[in-house]
Amino acid sequence: MSAAGTLLARELRLVFARGGGPLLALGFFACVAAVLPLAVGPAPGKLALVAQGAAWTALALSMLLGLDRLFEPDLDDGALDLLALGPLPLAFVGAIKCLAQWLVNGAPLALAAPIVEVALGGPPRAAPMMLAAGALGSLAFAFVGGTGAALVVAARRGGLLIAVIVIPLIVPPVIFGGVAIDAYASGQPWAPALALLGAYALAAVALSPLAMGAACRNALG
């Protein structure tokens, strides 16, 4: 097995070991969706109005779960030292950690997003775009989130700090995704917004590893 495959297999197991893997993120997602109607009120028209945006925001926030445990255990137990002496650069190690985060948390959230949106009373015709935007968006959230996690890994108890760093960075994909979902549901041209979301996700996949590698290096020294 190649080094990348070996590492991905380890990271997937570790994401599962960190608080139940996809179940935790899905549970959080479902809880936010269940609490929202209690705050907005029971009138169906009102809820339907915010259903898409609420599902989309809840998905973005659910992707923040577990980020504080992405690098910290490996730094604490010395595994990051050994990962630095492996065949792949630390930037690649960070990328594989984010990929595992996306596969275990992001993909199930993207699958659940259309269900949550419809359950909140949103139009069922928006469901395919919820899925597409959820898949692309969660990829961006995973990599940008990984960057935030790597940046604060040397500072102890960085859990909340990660959210403060990451949330401003995920504002653009949240906007692009929101516009794409809304345009698709209302029959307007949706391709440009989805393309921007995809571009952001690709840029995050390409650039975040460099930041993660440098941040991990810094945390080791």
Added chain:
Amino acid sequence: MITALTGRDLAVKRGERLLFEGLDFDVRAGGAVVVTGPNGAGKTSLIRAVAGLIAPVQGRIGFHGPAGPIEPDEARRAGCHLIGHQDGLKGARAAREELLFWTRWTGGGAASAHRAAVLLGLERILPLEVRLLSAGQRRRLALARLIAAPRSLWLLDEPFVSLDGAARATLQEILRRHLEEGGMVFAASHEPLPVAAQILELGR
């Protein structure tokens, strides 16, 4: 493959404190260096600097292969084993999983991992979760990497800590064989190595 390691005029700082400066050393294939000195003299920092985990404030560390100098990052990625105070083992994972992962990560395979486990007497504990192991068993599990994946330069920070008499003897034998085969050892240890080693004393 690394056949020589050199340090020239090294200085390492931790925070504002200068641990040592003007440090030189040479290790050739089959040679060993033992770093000694009181607590806090910078033994661990020196080993971490050779591993590339901390940057010296001055001086340079060079790696050489049969065909001349090797780029340090490349040498470390393919030619260095590190055994530190922290073993990098995850408490919630089975010993077998951890041994196999680190073996594959450092370039070995399942067969060599098995051989290492037999040599270090780990077969019975392999199915257990790492958190259930004693300190000595954990240390042996970490040391198994050295044999499971062939790499020429071993950076060892107090490798004998927590080991019982039999395991010490095994490790001595492993080190002796590694050096005979042309490997190199760069260790911080209060315990004498089984071979003639150059002593590098810090903190004088």
